[in-house]
Amino acid sequence: MRRGKVAFLWDVGSGPARLEFPDFPIDDNRWHSIYVTRFGNIGSVTVKEMSATQKPPPKTSKSSGSANVLDINNSTLMFVGGLGGQVKKSPAVKVTHFKGCMGEAFLNGQSIGLWNYIEREGKCHGCFGSPQNEDSSFHFDGSGYSVVEKPLRATVTHIIMLFSTFSTNGLLLYLTSNGTKDFLSIELVHGRVKVTIDLGSGPLALVTDQRYNNGTWYKIAFQRNRKQGLLAVIDAYNTSYKETKQGETPGASSDLNRLDKDPIYVGGLPRSRVGRKGVTSKSYVGCIKNLEISRSTFDLLRNSYGVRKGCILEPIRSASFLKGGYVELPPRSLSPESELLATFATTNNSGIILAALGRHGKNQQAQGPFFSIMLIEGNIEVHVNPGDGASLRRALLQAPMGTYGDGQEHSISLIRSGRIITVQLDETNPVEMNLGPSMESTTINVSNLYVGGVPEGEGTVMPKTRRSFHGCIRNLVFDMELLDFSRAFGYEQVDLDTCLLSERPELALRGVDGERPPESRLLPSPQQCAVDGAPEYVPDAHQFGLTQGSHLVLPFNQLAVRKRLSVQLRIRTFASSGLIYYMAHQNQVDYAALQLHGGHLHFMFDLGKGRTKVSHPALLSDGQWHTVKTEYFKRKGFVMVDGQESPMVTTVGDGTALDVEGKLYLGGLPSDYRSRNTAVITHSIPACIGAVTLNGRQLDKDSPVSASAVARCYAEAQEGTFFEGSGYAALVKEGYKVRSDVNITLEFRTSSENGVLLGISSAKVDAIGLEIVNGKLLFHVNNGAGRITATYEPRATNSLCDGKWHSLQANKSKHRVVLIVDGDAVRAESPHVQSTSVDTNNPIYVGGYPADVKQNCLSSQTSFRGCLRKLTLTKGPQVQPCDFSRAFDLQGVFPHSCPRAEP
Numbered sequence: 001m002r003r004g005k006v007a008f009l010w011d012v013g014s015g016p017a018r019l020e021f022p023d024f025p026i027d028d029n030r031w032h033s034i035y036v037t038r039f040g041n042i043g044s045v046t047v048k049e050m051s052a053t054q055k056p057p058p059k060t061s062k063s064s065g066s067a068n069v070l071d072i073n074n075s076t077l078m079f080v081g082g083l084g085g086q087v088k089k090s091p092a093v094k095v096t097h098f099k100g101c102m103g104e105a106f107l108n109g110q111s112i113g114l115w116n117y118i119e120r121e122g123k124c125h126g127c128f129g130s131p132q133n134e135d136s137s138f139h140f141d142g143s144g145y146s147v148v149e150k151p152l153r154a155t156v157t158h159i160i161m162l163f164s165t166f167s168t169n170g171l172l173l174y175l176t177s178n179g180t181k182d183f184l185s186i187e188l189v190h191g192r193v194k195v196t197i198d199l200g201s202g203p204l205a206l207v208t209d210q211r212y213n214n215g216t217w218y219k220i221a222f223q224r225n226r227k228q229g230l231l232a233v234i235d236a237y238n239t240s241y242k243e244t245k246q247g248e249t250p251g252a253s254s255d256l257n258r259l260d261k262d263p264i265y266v267g268g269l270p271r272s273r274v275g276r277k278g279v280t281s282k283s284y285v286g287c288i289k290n291l292e293i294s295r296s297t298f299d300l301l302r303n304s305y306g307v308r309k310g311c312i313l314e315p316i317r318s319a320s321f322l323k324g325g326y327v328e329l330p331p332r333s334l335s336p337e338s339e340l341l342a343t344f345a346t347t348n349n350s351g352i353i354l355a356a357l358g359r360h361g362k363n364q365q366a367q368g369p370f371f372s373i374m375l376i377e378g379n380i381e382v383h384v385n386p387g388d389g390a391s392l393r394r395a396l397l398q399a400p401m402g403t404y405g406d407g408q409e410h411s412i413s414l415i416r417s418g419r420i421i422t423v424q425l426d427e428t429n430p431v432e433m434n435l436g437p438s439m440e441s442t443t444i445n446v447s448n449l450y451v452g453g454v455p456e457g458e459g460t461v462m463p464k465t466r467r468s469f470h471g472c473i474r475n476l477v478f479d480m481e482l483l484d485f486s487r488a489f490g491y492e493q494v495d496l497d498t499c500l501l502s503e504r505p506e507l508a509l510r511g512v513d514g515e516r517p518p519e520s521r522l523l524p525s526p527q528q529c530a531v532d533g534a535p536e537y538v539p540d541a542h543q544f545g546l547t548q549g550s551h552l553v554l555p556f557n558q559l560a561v562r563k564r565l566s567v568q569l570r571i572r573t574f575a576s577s578g579l580i581y582y583m584a585h586q587n588q589v590d591y592a593a594l595q596l597h598g599g600h601l602h603f604m605f606d607l608g609k610g611r612t613k614v615s616h617p618a619l620l621s622d623g624q625w626h627t628v629k630t631e632y633f634k635r636k637g638f639v640m641v642d643g644q645e646s647p648m649v650t651t652v653g654d655g656t657a658l659d660v661e662g663k664l665y666l667g668g669l670p671s672d673y674r675s676r677n678t679a680v681i682t683h684s685i686p687a688c689i690g691a692v693t694l695n696g697r698q699l700d701k702d703s704p705v706s707a708s709a710v711a712r713c714y715a716e717a718q719e720g721t722f723f724e725g726s727g728y729a730a731l732v733k734e735g736y737k738v739r740s741d742v743n744i745t746l747e748f749r750t751s752s753e754n755g756v757l758l759g760i761s762s763a764k765v766d767a768i769g770l771e772i773v774n775g776k777l778l779f780h781v782n783n784g785a786g787r788i789t790a791t792y793e794p795r796a797t798n799s800l801c802d803g804k805w806h807s808l809q810a811n812k813s814k815h816r817v818v819l820i821v822d823g824d825a826v827r828a829e830s831p832h833v834q835s836t837s838v839d840t841n842n843p844i845y846v847g848g849y850p851a852d853v854k855q856n857c858l859s860s861q862t863s864f865r866g867c868l869r870k871l872t873l874t875k876g877p878q879v880q881p882c883d884f885s886r887a888f889d890l891q892g893v894f895p896h897s898c899p900r901a902e903p
Helices: none
Strands: 007-012 017-021 032-039 042-048 059-062 105-107 110-114 137-148 156-164 170-177 183-189 191-197 203-208 216-225 228-235 242-248 264-266 287-291 302-307 318-329 337-346 351-357 370-376 379-385 393-397 410-417 420-426 429-434 450-451 469-479 490-496 536-544 552-555 564-575 578-584 591-597 602-605 612-616 627-635 636-641 665-666 686-693 706-708 711-714 721-737 743-749 755-763 767-773 776-782 789-792 804-812 818-819 823-829 842-846 865-876 878-881 888-895
Touching: 007 032, 007 042, 017 042, 032 137, 032 804, 137 490, 156 170, 156 183, 156 564, 170 287, 191 216, 191 228, 203 228, 203 242, 264 564, 264 721, 337 351, 337 370, 379 420, 393 420, 393 429, 564 578, 564 591, 578 686, 591 627, 602 627, 602 636, 602 878, 665 686, 686 711, 721 755, 743 755, 743 767, 755 865, 776 804, 776 818, 804 842, 842 865
Parallel strands: none
Antiparallel strands: 007 017, 032 042, 042 059, 105 110, 137 264, 137 287, 137 302, 156 216, 156 287, 170 183, 170 264, 183 191, 191 203, 216 228, 228 242, 318 450, 318 469, 318 490, 337 410, 337 469, 351 370, 351 450, 370 379, 379 393, 410 420, 420 429, 536 686, 536 711, 552 665, 552 706, 564 627, 564 686, 578 591, 578 665, 591 602, 602 612, 627 636, 721 842, 721 865, 721 888, 743 804, 743 865, 755 767, 755 842, 767 776, 776 789, 804 818, 818 823, 865 878
8 A cells, every 4th residue: 555545566577567546545444355366467456445335347457578477485475564674575565564454364265364473573453343244145155055944835935035146057046855746946047037846747937038147136036826936036226126927837736745854955956966857057156145935034054065154256266177077158259469368287188278169160160260278198289270261270388397287287378469379388488370461350259168178069170189177277367357257158067166186075964965975895904003113313413493482502602703603503494484593692782693584594693783684595494404504704794505605795884793692592592581683583493403513613512501392303304293192282272262163184194093183172061072093083073962973984904003194174064074084074963953063262182181181072091192284273264273382281292393204
């Protein structure tokens, strides 16, 4: 924000671009939403006041040059509210701090927890106001549905609902009976509202003339009195508008026969349930509110999947093609000055990414115009037939690493300038094709635009392949417009608004849509648990980062460093930040420090006249050993990593001597030490450090002035935390509230058949627990009405204790639980559907728990032996990552240090 106006700046390698939204300022003490998108070198920004119902049209611009990929990696940091003092900003960025309130932030649809920061500078406080409003609407993301129950009179039906969507097709409501032909459906078909009802003697279909998929709220009212049906669609904001359709069901039947417990589906159907003939959709992307069936209202979140509270109709930019499907979008012709961009990811080597067919192509005549982008045997091929009767034009982009089917995201751009089409993959060398002089100003007209594949019988004009794409396609841009998949004419076998490379387990609501399909019956193969070997240790090295205050304080001659400081050490870490060493005067005016930030080394020293900073470009957080040297001498400073020197930096100010105490703080600072230098990271680095010398002299690490939470280093290490099988880690001392929904993810490896993974328990009965018992993995939940358990039993005996890494996801949603281990899902649910909340306000115990602590959802007291990593608890937008070095009680647990298993 500059002068009250919001500006979006970006640079993808060819120079910075600045795009301002000038329509109104935001410095008026009101809540605003800012929407920013970038794809390739195209950026857009929109600003909306929270109270406004419609989003203003975006401002759009392009950055200069041909670069279109923003290079990031696992060490990339995101700053909110300002820039850290250690960050070198672009000269194009004029403002570095923000004063005000932020309610929430999302990056690529994922919530950013504004309090789950890695580091913070300055004062940050909570805001008294909140931008969230009460909303009675529900958003359906196209992957699931909601289920309600309601006894209905056989002779009369009365349904009212409000909906808002951009989707062309979608199933709004569906009710049927398992024992009769009778059913009723309300759906969108090509934007029109369609009600179909069959009382057993044939269907009556009522279809509106107008389309209603424009993002406005509309009210549907359907009434039936025996055979007579009346449909009305009313504009929710302009009630004077009303379209009605009426009709009579055929045949003699006049009753809608169904059982009181037969489910009523809202917003979609389970994949396992087949809709009746005439029902065209099984899913819905959009919003529904105020559903009323025979004067009863419903909470659509209660028994649902793929549904969330509130309505934000964002365009859908991604689609997953996993079953040979396709998406048909409104056609876009290739004009003489046009541009097409897309991103894809797949592990297959062949498939159609995009196919645009002219009307002759639809009639299967080879001379029809078309253009297509295909993955053929790992390479990209672009085919263009302008329809001029000449031969097919073809461009081949070979993958530099052998295949583009490598599971990574790749960006493709197709730019037409007159007769020349230029195609580029990522930022490799572009390839050109010439359409010929006759096509200089001629548009290649198409009548059908398909993404990910083509329908059966289509695409016969296309050579090479008609195989559907398998993977994810997203961010499809045509002439600077991001296309919206929710406005598709139609799609088959596609998961919209996802980006998957393989099928996810179907989280259907068991007990409503039938039993799970039987597992394939494989004979379990006998397998023994892995045998733990005694770990080997690195001599003359120490592991830090076991707590936030891990450290050694080593004495040295302070006079020896006044004119020259040279520190050399060896380091191995997986971490991206932490303090490696620090020394300072008692008043902390003079100091020297080496720290890791963003995976890179930063050497800072101050001779009393100003801070000097030297950085090194090498990435250290790779788990490998590195030799590091830092030196200041004769007003110059540098950092060396594995023999590669950084540029020399001249000392700031006119100071000539480094006056510090004779104490080297190695690996971190004592918890009671208060650093006055805000640029210095104070938490201990999770790293193994050894062979420390100061001005060429070996320091005596066996006689430290102070030592805390330091351990030996494993000779072979992996990322993770080691539990030795005798203790536990206790997190969130103030108490964790499980409530109705929680999603737990972690990875583990062990050589034991039994062990506690996680437990959260109240003093009463409410609790959740994860444990391994006799080689099986159990997820227990007690909402207060009795324990329910999802049990994962591996097909091969003892395969969980094979010493290899296994992934785990435990999801609790009201009275249902899902446990996914290595991609295989098991489910359970409580018969007490009214009891949905685990009422806890208690610590999280991982790997075990104290003898005097009650755990109502754990049957074992055996502590876990092995390694854990990537433990996260998620509740909607609230993410609770678990850093074991921040545990308030740690027994027999060694954070950020895991001995490598035998291969």
